[in-house]
Amino acid sequence: MRIKATNIRCTRGARQVLQDVNFSLSAKDCLILRGPNGVGKSTLLRVLAGLSQPASGTLELDHDDVAYSGHLDAVKFQLTVAENLSFWAGVYGTDTAAVVIDRFGLRQLTDRHAANLSAGQKRRLGLARLTLSNRKIWLMDEPTTSLDAEHTQLIASSISDHCGQGGIAVLSTHLDLDIPTAKILDLVRFAPKKHTDTSIFLEGSY
Amino acid sequence: MLALFVRDLKLAFRSGGGFGLALAFFLIVVMFVPFGVGSDLTLLTRIAPGILWIGALLACLLSLDRIFQLDFEDGTLDVLATSPLPLSGITAAKAAAHWITTGLPLTIAAVPLGYLLNLSELAYPWLIASLAIGTPALSFIGAFGAAVTVGVKRGGLLLSLLVLPLYIPTLIFGAVTVTKSVDGLNPVPSLILLAGLTMFSFAIMPFASALALKANLKG
Numbered sequence: 330m331r332i333k334a335t336n337i338r339c340t341r342g343a344r345q346v347l348q349d350v351n352f353s354l355s356a357k358d359c360l361i362l363r364g365p366n367g368v369g370k371s372t373l374l375r376v377l378a379g380l381s382q383p384a385s386g387t388l389e390l391d392h393d394d395v396a397y398s399g400h401l402d403a404v405k406f407q408l409t410v411a412e413n414l415s416f417w418a419g420v421y422g423t424d425t426a427a428v429v430i431d432r433f434g435l436r437q438l439t440d441r442h443a444a445n446l447s448a449g450q451k452r453r454l455g456l457a458r459l460t461l462s463n464r465k466i467w468l469m470d471e472p473t474t475s476l477d478a479e480h481t482q483l484i485a486s487s488i489s490d491h492c493g494q495g496g497i498a499v500l501s502t503h504l505d506l507d508i509p510t511a512k513i514l515d516l517v518r519f520a521p522k523k524h525t526d527t528s529i530f531l532e533g534s535y
Numbered sequence: 536m537l538a539l540f541v542r543d544l545k546l547a548f549r550s551g552g553g554f555g556l557a558l559a560f561f562l563i564v565v566m567f568v569p570f571g572v573g574s575d576l577t578l579l580t581r582i583a584p585g586i587l588w589i590g591a592l593l594a595c596l597l598s599l600d601r602i603f604q605l606d607f608e609d610g611t612l613d614v615l616a617t618s619p620l621p622l623s624g625i626t627a628a629k630a631a632a633h634w635i636t637t638g639l640p641l642t643i644a645a646v647p648l649g650y651l652l653n654l655s656e657l658a659y660p661w662l663i664a665s666l667a668i669g670t671p672a673l674s675f676i677g678a679f680g681a682a683v684t685v686g687v688k689r690g691g692l693l694l695s696l697l698v699l700p701l702y703i704p705t706l707i708f709g710a711v712t713v714t715k716s717v718d719g720l721n722p723v724p725s726l727i728l729l730a731g732l733t734m735f736s737f738a739i740m741p742f743a744s745a746l747a748l749k750a751n752l753k754g
Contacts, residue, residue, distance in 0.1 A: 375613075378613075378617045379616075379617060380613060380616060380617065380752050380753065381752070381753040382753075392617070393619070395617055396617070397613065397614060397617040398614070399610045399613050399614070400610075401609055401610025401613070402609070402610060403609060403610040403611040403613070403614040404609065405542070405546065405609070405611065406609075407545075407546055407549035407550065408542070408545065408546070408549070412542075412545070415538075416538055416539075416542045417614075418538075419537065419538025419539075419541075419542075420538050420539065420615070420618050420619070420620060421618060421619060422619065455610075458614070462618075
């Protein structure tokens with residue numbers, strides 16, 4: 330199981346955001362995507378998840394291994410925490426809902442409707458889905474948004490555990506997560522070169 | 536897929552789920568017809584099949600945009616698209632859940648509403664049969680329309696314009712089945728054609744919807 334990206338070019342709408350992206354990940358690797366807002370972290374994660382196609386280049390990745398968590402939590406407000414989890418357990422065909430509830434500190438919230446959760450609690454519920462899915466490759470778009478320090482640490486350690494058990498994680502974050510094995514990929518390197526054709530009339534004005 | 540189907544049913548019956556909207560609309564439209572056209576019983580008998588079918592069709596249209604829009608807005612659709620379920624299976628499960636929460640109640644409600652419109656006694660079995668067989672097509676075609684317009688904010692108008700022409704064959708054969716039974720003619724051929732349309736939509740629409748969703752999730 331591995332991910333190998335060769336010369337990937339990503340576009341968003343008509344705009345080119347990333348070009349010549351190359352990386353290769355194998356079991357136990359964790360890759361953290363860095364870069365300023367709008368550099369293309371989410372776009373790259375969506376391409377890896379198979380939600381959109383790279384404009385060119387090749388991506389070697391088995392999409393059946395992928396669990397994706399976007400910047401939205403994919404939590405249904407009208408359902409309780411337990412119902413949300415058992416729905417995803419049904420979708421992924423797993424039966425680890427009870428384990429996940431304890432792992433992510435959701436035990437006291439199981440009967441509460443997701444509409445009454447705080448933003449951080451919803452986030453945890455959304456991330457619990459990744460563990461629930463039993464899938465090897467985790468793709469996470471800013472997983473630490475709205476989490477407190479304690480739970481940021483919890484997410485970091487569950488990512489470490491996942492990688493330690495032979496999984497792969499690719500995530501974008503602006504925080505320094507405590508994941509010892511993580512490699513950092515700064516996406517600014519892959520931003521398309523700007524061709525600023527200065528008008529000859531303006532040249533020398535500055 | 537069963538998990539998704541069950542969840543959609545659950546959501547429809549929870550607060551804000553929209554169950555009852557279509558049903559209430561159907562009741563109101565049909566109950567207003569006698570007030571609008573007068574109490575001429577022979578006239579009502581004549582127009583009853585058409586009114587019942589048009590009412591059911593418009594009621595069905597009301598709740599179509601909910602099929603994918605809510606899941607799109609909270610990110611569930613992205614996750615479902617990367618889950619083990621095939622997109623065509625997802626759309627089929629959601630269309631089926633839509634039928635259970637709209638088409639089926641409309642079919643049942645059509646019986647008392649038939650009385651209000653002085654529908655001929657002979658026509659009741661055919662009314663129920665035609666709605667039961669025809670409304671699943673409305674849900675499956677409607678799911679396709681909803682998949683095409685899923686990224687559009689307030690896409691209800693676009694959705695209606697897209698879906699209504701596709702509904703016309705179902706409306707024609709559905710209403711004709713009931714009209715023929717009122718006139719003492721054989722309604723079976725049109726009912727069979729109606730069933731054919733429904734089968735066709737079962738076979739084609741989940742795949743067409745999956746393609747449309749795929750294109751819309753790219754963004």
